[in-house]
Amino acid sequence: MLEVDAIIMGSFETNKPMSEGASVALGLFVGMYGSTNKAVLNMSIYDAEDGIQVANYNKGISGTMGSSTEDLINILMRKASRRISYTE
16 A cells, blocks of 8 residues: 555654753762663564564663753664664
8 A cells, every 4th residue: 555665663752860960969979970861762664565573673872961862862763774674
């Protein structure tokens, strides 16, 4: 019906467990800085003809002070594009 080779499905979740100010305070008092951003990517590729899953990629990363959600998205998508190979 769609005349495609594959269907890509997935979800992307981000959260901000700690503000940058709290991370700095933690670093000053404890000596260890906390994660200021987190992102998780769950992506699957299905064969369009028979619906069988041909690839799956799940990865989560944590950002540090100064990192943005956009930076984490770019990192995860770059990693996914290198890890998932799809050929006919």
